């Protein structure tokens with residue numbers, strides 16, 4: 001294994017696994033495998049990029065640090081030369097963490113300072129400029145992310161947000177330096193390290209910026225960021241002759257299907273509305289779940305009654321409804337119950353006949369994937385930017401784990417087709 005990734009959620013893990021597997025146009029990428037938590041045995045010898053999915057974004061900081069260090073330990077034991085800590089391109093975190101504490105703990109363990117921190121993902125219009133994170137032309141805190149149910153992002157200055165979470169000061173490499181190229185970036189990062197800054201926010205507005213940053217960090221033991229931070233990394237290993245540019249092949253999975261949405265992002269809610277115009281959908285009301293009137297029996301029955309019709313169950317709701325539910329029952333209690341409901345539902349469906357599963361929402365995907373005994377997931381073709389086909393040889397199941405904010409309007413149809421081996425849009 002050449003490169004090891006510690007991802008703080010499951011959709012984020014498949015996002016960066018996709019980047020590493022896609023690699024460089026014309027040159028190919030790395031043989032990538034996504035693991036659900038820290039695996040017990042050793043990785044297969046063919047794996048060049050191992051991506052460990054943790055559910056550490058919204059847990060207490062100490063727990064996030066402990067699971068990330070366990071992941072680091074396993075990845076180092078597989079021979080990884082470079083580690084990436086992957087978090088969300090919208091920098092999802094609370095003022096108390098977990099991005100800062102985990103990144104600093106990994107840096108300490110690897111004895112390194114001047115570690116890049118760059119959430120930019122230009123293809124999804126997340127850019128970092130003057131240390132501020134934008135979604136399209138909106139500052140992060142005006143992009144809708146200020147309403148996130150678990151990690152409301154109320155400050156777009158990621159240097160200031162990260163400083164709330166870190167022990168040492170946070171450095172910054174501005175866009176003009178990034179534009180100068182790998183050498184200038186490397187020198188600027190070294191200067192930050194010399195000042196004792198453990199983490200360094202690096203501006204990036206385009207994919208080319210990210211490739212330059214990746215090249216500057218070819219020998220860095222640790223990088224942190226969104227999936228964009230990996231854009232140049234597969235190429236570094238291929239250029240050194242350490243990787244061949246091969247990737248997994250995927251033929252498609254036949255069988256019945258289920259779609260579950262627990263994301264409340266604007267994008268997912270709009271995808272749900274679009275899907276509902278053509279397919280059977282079931283809305284899951286929080287109060288019915290909390291009061292025990294809706295259980296996995298209802299969801300399983302609905303999906304099974306609509307096999308072949310792309311059935312969708314969703315709890316996705318508008319910000320005012322989310323706030324009302326959280327005020328009434330408590331945010332953690334609502335998330336726990338909904339995630340538990342989706343997890344139990346999928347477990348029962350996959351134990352039955354379902355073999356194509358699409359999930360919207362990072363935390364929701366984490367709960368669902370943990371409930372299934374999937375083993376390592378191979379990375380197949382890209383369905384939509386940041387969302388690849390995943391397939392489990394162990395269970396004969398193909399999945400798409402979609403970040404709430406990712407995918408086009410007809411994502412759910414597109415994903416089911418791709419899981420069947422038809423019509424994946426990118427290679």
Ligand SMILES: Nc1ncnc2c1ncn2[C@@H]1O[C@H](COP(=O)(O)OP(=O)(O)O)[C@@H](O)[C@H]1O
Pocket residue numbers: 149150262263264265286315316317321322325326334335336338339360361362363364365402403404405
């Ligand atoms: N109607 C709802 N009210 C309150 N919380 C909800 C509702 N529906 C889903 N949630 C919770 O909100 C969280 C959404 O997070 P996540 O699944 O990561 O989506 P995203 O990818 O958009 O961040 C989950 O914990 C989910 O259980």
Ligand SMILES: O=C(O)[C@@H](O)C(=O)COP(=O)(O)O
Pocket residue numbers: 009011012013015016087088089090121226227361362363386402403404405
């Ligand atoms: O970086 C990203 O935007 C995604 O890979 C990601 O982490 C998404 O998280 P969720 O929106 O919670 O699914």
